[in-house]
Amino acid sequence: MINSIGQGISNAIGANSLRETGKARASSTGNAGASASSAAPASPAARMAAEGAPVDLDRIAQIKAAIASGNYPVDADAIAERMIALDLPA
Numbered sequence: 001m002i003n004s005i006g007q008g009i010s011n012a013i014g015a016n017s018l019r020e021t022g023k024a025r026a027s028s029t030g031n032a033g034a035s036a037s038s039a040a041p042a043s044p045a046a047r048m049a050a051e052g053a054p055v056d057l058d059r060i061a062q063i064k065a066a067i068a069s070g071n072y073p074v075d076a077d078a079i080a081e082r083m084i085a086l087d088l089p090a
Contacts, residue, residue, distance in 0.1 A: 066072040 063072065
């Protein structure tokens with residue numbers, strides 16, 4: 001069924017008021033949410049997930065600089081071989 005223009009606008013206004021209500025509730029809880037999120041995770045896996053993947057920012061900067069200067073080597077054959085190897089079952 002196709003909604004009329006008025007229905008679409010009223011739905012959008014209703015969704016916006018729900019968002020504002022949720023924001024008001026979140027701000028009224030104060031620091032209750034912050035204390036739960038600052039607690040230490042229960043397992044090593046949860047801790048690792050919270051920390052995220054390790055990133056070598058120096059290496060990323062080196063690669064970006066090499067790409068920008070046109071000195072980053074691209075071996076199309078090696079890339080194609082790895083793509084094919086990933087597609088085939090082991």
